[in-house]
Amino acid sequence: MRELILGGARSGKSRLAEQRASDCEQRGMQVIYIATAEALDGEMAERLMHHRANRPAHWLTVEEPVHLAQALKTYAAANRCLLVDCLTLWLSAVLFQGEGGAQLEAGLPLTCPKFWQERQALLDVLPQLPGDIIIVSNEIGSGVVPENRLARRFADEQGRLNQDVAALCERVTLSIAGLPLALRG
Numbered sequence: 001m002r003e004l005i006l007g008g009a010r011s012g013k014s015r016l017a018e019q020r021a022s023d024c025e026q027r028g029m030q031v032i033y034i035a036t037a038e039a040l041d042g043e044m045a046e047r048l049m050h051h052r053a054n055r056p057a058h059w060l061t062v063e064e065p066v067h068l069a070q071a072l073k074t075y076a077a078a079n080r081c082l083l084v085d086c087l088t089l090w091l092s093a094v095l096f097q098g099e100g101g102a103q104l105e106a107g108l109p110l111t112c113p114k115f116w117q118e119r120q121a122l123l124d125v126l127p128q129l130p131g132d133i134i135i136v137s138n139e140i141g142s143g144v145v146p147e148n149r150l151a152r153r154f155a156d157e158q159g160r161l162n163q164d165v166a167a168l169c170e171r172v173t174l175s176i177a178g179l180p181l182a183l184r185g
Contacts (some may be wrong), residue, residue: 001132002172003185006162008137012178017083017136018055024081026067026133031059031081034072038065051085052125059083065093069121076129087137091161095154104153109185117160126168139174 003020007013032056037047052061064066064071067089067131075082084090095101100112126133140157146152167173171185 001171002126002129003132003134003167003173004162004166004169005134005136005173005175005180006078006166006183007144007175008139011176012096013084013136013138015054015178016133016175016180017085017134020134021081021083025056028079029079029081029132031056032075032084033059033061034068034075034082034084034086035061035160036065036068036086036093038063038093047116049094064167066097066118068126069118072122072129072133072151073125076131078130078135080130082129083133083134083136085136087161088140088158088164090160092154094169095157102155105150106147110153110157123164123168126165135165135169137165139155 001098005013005017005020007016025031035051062071064102068084072082072084094115095104095110095112098114100110100111100115103110103112106126138158139162140155146155169184172183174181174183
């Protein structure tokens with residue numbers, strides 16, 4: 001079973017994903033938390049500490065900000081639940097490491113091979129994975145259109161990625177104010 005959990009900032013999406021993973025654990029599955037965030041500043045380090053404190057200490061945590069498809073392939077098993085938090089931070093890392101960010105900022109077509117390879121690898125591996133996969137992602141397209149070009153381009157890529165991942169998931173849930181709204185499944 002693959003599930004995509006979408007929501008805005010502080011919408012309860014991570015909490016819902018952790019509840020779903022706990023349900024898997026009660027069914028006898030091992031939970032592996034795949035963290036895509038990097039503590040690049042003090043504020044992000046605080047956010048990561050908050051997330052760590054809220055999940056069970058016995059869950060294995062794998063930190064992988066870029067090579068998500070490979071991490072999924074490595075850790076997926078029939079008796080495991082992989083929780084990926086979050087797709088938005090992964091997209092940011094893949095886009096902005098190297099030439100992708102410069103292309104976006106300049107308003108050029110996004111031709112960065114690393115971005116396209118990592119993105120396609122994720123979409124290729126997702127349907128093949130055994131076990132349960134829970135993916136958290138931000139729904140950033142519900143707000144105002146960003147003022148600057150870079151933010152608009154990132155929102156476009158995030159929206160396209162969410163659509164492509166949702167198409168591969170049996171369950172898609174939108175979390176709003178801590179309440180889940182089933183979109184599929």
